[in-house]
Amino acid sequence: MLVISGALFPVTASAACKLDKMAELPVTMIDSRPLITAKVNGEDVRFVADSGAFFSMISSAGAAELKLRLSPAAYGLRVVGMGGSAEAWVTTVKIFTLAGIPLRNVEFLVGGSEVGGGSVGVLGQNVFRAGDVEYDLAKGVIRLMHAEDCGHTVLAYWAHGEQSYSVMDIGWTTPMSPHTMGMADINGARIRVMFDTGAAASILSLKAAERAGVKPGMPGIVDGGNFYGIGRATVKTYIAPFASFKIGDEEVRNTRLRIGDVGLDDADMLIGVDFFLSHRIYVASSQHRLYFTYNGGPVFNLARSPAAPPATPPDATPATKAPAEPDRPADAAVFSRSGTAFAARRDFEHALADLTRACELDPGNSEYRYQRGVVYRENGQPAQALADFDRSLELKPDHLPARVARAEMRLRAGDIPGAGADLDSAARIAPKEDDVRYFLGRDYERADLPAPAIAQFDLWILAHPDDAKMAGALNGRCWARAVQGENLALGLSDCNAALKLSTKASAFHADVLDSRGLVRLRLGDYDKAIADYDASLKIDPRSARALYGRGVAESRKKQIGESEADIAAAAALVPRIGDDFKRHGVTP
Secondary structure (H helix, E strand, O other): OEEEOOEEEOOOOOOOOEEEEEEEEEOEEEOOEEEEEEEEOOEEEEEEEOOOOOOOEEOHHHHHHOOOOEEEOHHHOEEEEOOEEEEOEEEEEEEEEEOOEEEEEEEEEEOOOOOOOOOOEEEOHHHHOOOEEEEEHHHOEEEEEEEEOOOOOOOOOOOOOOOOOEEEEEOOOEOOEOOOEEEEEEOOEEEEEEEOOOOOOOEEEHHHHHHOOOOOOOOOOEEEEEEEOOOOOEEEEEEEEEEEEEEOOEEEEEEEEEEEOOOOOOOOEEEOHHHHHOEEEEEEOOOOEEEEEEOOOOOOOOOOOOOOOOOOOOOOOOOOOOOOOOOOOOOHHHHHHHHHHHHHOOOHHHHHHHHHHHHHHOOOOHHHHHHHHHHHHHOOOHHHHHHHHHHHHHHOOOOHHHHHHHHHHHHHOOOHHHHHHHHHHHHHHOOOOOOHHHHHHHHHHHOOOHHHHHHHHHHHHHHOOOOOOHHHHHHHHHHHHHHHOOOHHHHHHHHHHHHHHOOOOOHHHHHHHHHHHHHHHHHOOHHHHHHHHHHHHHHOOOOHHHHHHHHHHHHHOOOHHHHHHHHHHHHHHOOOHHHHHHHOOOOO
16 A cells, blocks of 8 residues: 555555655646745745756846845856856845745855746756655646655556556756656657756757657748747747657657757757646656656647647547546635646636636635636636726735736727726836836837836846846837937947847847837938838838838938838738827828
C-alpha cells in the first residue's frame, strides 16, 4: 500500500513506501500562466510557477516596487532563456511566506522581462527540487512531496481502475542543472525535452524540427506569432504538421506543433503549460522518473497567442480516455482555480460553470467576478463581461485588472469618455513601476489621448530597461509624440531605437517606419518621410495610415497625382482615415 497524507491508495509497490505532502500550493491560471500567491516582507504578491527557471527571480520593476535592495550577482552572472539573456542582480527577502510558511533571508535573482499575469517574478527549481513535485494544474494545485522507500513504486497514485498512466525516465538533477529533462520522439527522431511550466505554450526548436523533416516554408506551415521569454528579443514561431509526437507511453498522431528558435543549448523542445494543463504530472526526482495521465481535450495550444483558441485537430489527442471527474468540496477558491484552468484550455462552458459557482459561494469576492468577466469576454459575450467588471469594481473600486479590462471594453464599444475615466483611475492606483503602465499607454493611444499615453510609457520605460516589450513602448511613445506634434526630436530618437530592436521586414518594423514617417512629415522633412512610408508599404502594402501619410507628404512636395492616388487608396481601405489625420492637424 502507498500512504499519502493519511489516505490509502492501492498500487503495485513495496509496503514500506510512504509519501508525505510537504506543501500544497494553490494555482490560479491567468493569461496562460500558473500563478502562486506568496508574501514578500508582508506584501501580497504573485509569482509564476516556472519549472523551467533554475532559480527564483523577481523582475527589476517588481524589486523596485517592493523596495528590495540589490547587490551584484557573482562573476557577472547572466540568465539565459528564450529571447536571449539578461543581466542578473541578487536580492535577499527578509521574510518570504509561501503556503503560509514564513522563510527568512531568502535569495532571489533580479532582472529580465516581466513574465506577465500580474506577477512580480517566477518561482524556480530551487523551490521545486526540494523533493518530488506533483503538477495538478487542471485542478489548480501544485504539491511538493517527499517520497521515502519508494524506489520501485508507481507514484501515479491517483490512477485507478482502467485509467492508464505513462512513465518516462528523467535526467539526474544538480544545483547547476536542476531542470526536469527527458527524451521524446518527433516523427521518429529522438529529441531532448524540458518540462517548463513557465512556457505559455510548448515549442520545438527549428533545428529539431528540421531533423524531423520539417522546416519553415514547407506546405502546411503557417505563422504562429511572436513569443518572448527572459531576454529582450522576441522569437518568431510557426505552426507545423507532424505525423507523430511520442513521449513516455503516450503518442499523439497527425498533430501540429509550434516551432521556433528556442535558443536553448540543452533542450530541443519546451514542454509548456499547455501540456501540464492537459495532463496530471508527478515528477519523481527520487526515482528519476516522471509519471503522467491524460486529462482530455487538446494537448497543445497552437494559437498565434497563448490566450487565443487552440487549433489542435480532432485526431491529435492521445488514445487514452480522460477519467471521470470526482466530487469536489464546495469551496469557492477551488471552483475559482478550476474555472481559470478550464479557461486557459479554452473550455469556456466548464470555466463559466465553475466560476459561476465560485461567485455564488462567495458573492462579495471581486476577484471571482473579474475572472468570470474575462471568460465572458473571451467567449464573445461582452454584455455579461461588462456586467461582471462593473460588479467587481462595485465590490472593490481599486481592483486594477478589472479597471483596465473595463476600460478596454469601453474602448471597443466606442465609449471614449468612459474608457478615459477608467484609464485615469487605473493610472492613479497602479504602482509607478507596474507592468500595467505599458498597457495603459497603449490604451490611451487607442483612445486618441497622446499626452497621458506618453506619461505612461515614460514610467514604464524607466522601470523596465531590459524588457522584451521595450521596442513596443518606444514605438508607442514615438507615435504619440508624432500625433501630439510636440517633442518631435525625442519622437525621432524613440523610433530610431525601436527600429534597432525590431526584426527587419516584420509587421512591427513596418509599423515603426510608419511612426517615423509621421514624425518626419511633421518636421517638414518630406523626402525622408516618403522614404519611410515607402519602406513601410513595401512590407505592408495595405497600410491605410502609411498610404495617407505618404499622400500628405507628396502633396506638400506638389506631387499632386501621386498624392491623390495614395489618399484615395487609403480612403478605400479606411473611409474615415482623413478625419483621423485632420483631427491632429495633418492635412494635404
